[in-house]
Amino acid sequence: MSSVLLENITKSFKDYQAVKELNLEVKKGEFFTFLGPSGCGKTTTLRMIAGFYYPTTGRVLFGDRDMTRVVPEKRNTGMVFQNYALFPHMTVFENVAFGLKVRRLGSAEIKKKVEQSLKKVRLEAFIGRQVSQLSGGQQQRVALARSLVIEPEILLLDEPLSNLDARLRDEMRTEILRLQRDYGITTIYVTHDQVEALSMSDRIAVFNFGECQQVGTPKEIYNEPANDFVAAFIGETNLIPVIWDGKGGETLQFSWEENKNKKVVAETLFSSYERDHHLSVSIRPEAVEVFDEEPLNLQNVYEGNVELAQFTGASVNLFISLGEKTVQALILNNQTRREPQPGDKVWVRFPESHVRVIPRVMNQPARSMST
Numbered sequence: 001m002s003s004v005l006l007e008n009i010t011k012s013f014k015d016y017q018a019v020k021e022l023n024l025e026v027k028k029g030e031f032f033t034f035l036g037p038s039g040c041g042k043t044t045t046l047r048m049i050a051g052f053y054y055p056t057t058g059r060v061l062f063g064d065r066d067m068t069r070v071v072p073e074k075r076n077t078g079m080v081f082q083n084y085a086l087f088p089h090m091t092v093f094e095n096v097a098f099g100l101k102v103r104r105l106g107s108a109e110i111k112k113k114v115e116q117s118l119k120k121v122r123l124e125a126f127i128g129r130q131v132s133q134l135s136g137g138q139q140q141r142v143a144l145a146r147s148l149v150i151e152p153e154i155l156l157l158d159e160p161l162s163n164l165d166a167r168l169r170d171e172m173r174t175e176i177l178r179l180q181r182d183y184g185i186t187t188i189y190v191t192h193d194q195v196e197a198l199s200m201s202d203r204i205a206v207f208n209f210g211e212c213q214q215v216g217t218p219k220e221i222y223n224e225p226a227n228d229f230v231a232a233f234i235g236e237t238n239l240i241p242v243i244w245d246g247k248g249g250e251t252l253q254f255s256w257e258e259n260k261n262k263k264v265v266a267e268t269l270f271s272s273y274e275r276d277h278h279l280s281v282s283i284r285p286e287a288v289e290v291f292d293e294e295p296l297n298l299q300n301v302y303e304g305n306v307e308l309a310q311f312t313g314a315s316v317n318l319f320i321s322l323g324e325k326t327v328q329a330l331i332l333n334n335q336t337r338r339e340p341q342p343g344d345k346v347w348v349r350f351p352e353s354h355v356r357v358i359p360r361v362m363n364q365p366a367r368s369m370s371t
C-alpha cells in the first residue's frame with residue numbers, strides 16, 4: 001500500500017495539452033476519484049500512474065519512490081478497465097492466475113491465491129467456467145479478482161461500471177467498496193458519473209479541460225464548490241451571474257447581472273473580490289424555499305410562476321420562472337398539503353446561509369478553453 005504523488009504533471013500529445021500542471025496527493029489506503037466530463041484528461045492521468053504513458057513534464061511518486069519512468073510491469077499496480085480486458089477463450093481460473101504465472105509462482109500457491117480471490121468476489125463456483133459464458137457483472141468481478149490477486153500496492157479502476165445496467169452498477173459499487181476496505185488498498189477510480197463519485201469516494205478531484213478544478217471530500221465538493229463548473233457538474237444547481245455591490249460586512253450584497261434591481265445577499269467567507277471578478281451565485285434546488293404567500297421581513301425573496309412540477313416519488317421538482325431566470329426547487333412529497341401546480345404564483349427564497357458566491361469559469365473562452 002502506497003501513497004501516490006503527482007508533482008506538476010503535464011502530458012502533451014503533439015501540440016495538444018491533455019493534462020496541465022497537475023499536482024495531487026492520494027493518501028495511503030484512500031479511495032480517490034478522478035471525476036469529469038469526457039475528454040478532460042482523467043484516463044491520461046491514470047495511465048501516467050500505471051506507466052502506460054510517461055508525463056511530458058513532472059514526476060510520479062509512490063511513497064517516496066520516483067516512478068516517473070518505470071515500466072508498468074515494475075509498478076505493482078492492478079488495473080481494471082471499462083471493457084474488462086479479460087481473455088475470453090480462457091477459463092475464470094486461467095484469467096485470474098495469469099498475473100501470478102507471469103510472476104512465476106508455484107502451481108499450489110497459484111491455486112490457493114486464485115481460490116481465495118474468487119471467494120472474495122463471490123465467484124468460487126465459477127472457477128472452471130469459460131469467461132465468455134459469464135454475464136457482464138460476473139466478468140467485471142473476474143477482472144477485479146485478477147487485479148487484486150497480485151496484491152498490488154495501488155488499484156486503478158477506469159470507468160469499471162459503465163458497461164453494466166443500473167441495478168448491477170449499484171450492486172458492484174457496494175462490492176468494490178467492500179473489497180477496497182477489506183484490502184485497505186490505495187484506490188484511484190475514474191468516472192464521469194457524479195453519483196458514483198459522491199457515494200464511493202473518500203476524496204474527489206474534479207477535472208475539466210486537463211486541469212484539476214477542485215479536490216475535496218464529497219461533502220466539501222457539493223457544499224463548497226470552487227467555481228460554477230464544479231457546482232454545475234456535481235448535482236443540480238441554480239446559477240445566477242451577479243456583480244458585487246462593493247459593500248462588505250457579515251453578509252455581502254450582489255446585483256443580478258441581468259437585472260441590477262434584483263439583489264441577492266450571501267453569508268459568505270469571501271470578502272475581497274476584485275470589482276471586475278466574474279461571479280455567480282449557486283443555490284441548490286433543495287435549499288430553495290417556496291411559499292404560497294409573500295413572506296415578510298426576509299431577504300432574497302423573489303416572485304415567480306410555476307412552469308413545471310415533476311413528481312418523482314419522494315420529492316417534487318419545481319421549475320419556477322422569476323422573469324430573467326427559471327430556477328429549480330426541490331420540495332419533499334408532502335401528502336397532506338397541495339403542491340404548487342403549473343401556473344401558480346409563488347414566492348421563492350434563497351436562504352442567505354445557503355447561497356454560495358463562486359468565480360465564473362464557464363463561458364469564459366480566454367480562461368477555460370485554452371490548451
Ligand SMILES: Nc1ncnc2c1ncn2[C@@H]1O[C@H](COP(=O)(O)OP(=O)(O)OP(=O)(O)O)[C@@H](O)[C@H]1O
Nearest residue numbers: 013016018036037038039040041042043044045192
Ligand atoms: N494517445 C493519444 N493521442 C492523442 N490525443 C490523445 C491521446 N490520448 C488522449 N488524447 C486526448 O487527450 C484528451 C484527454 O483524454 P482522456 O482519455 O484522458 O480523457 P478522459 O477524461 O478520460 O475522457 P473519457 O471519459 O472520454 O475517457 C482528449 O482530448 C483525447 O482526445
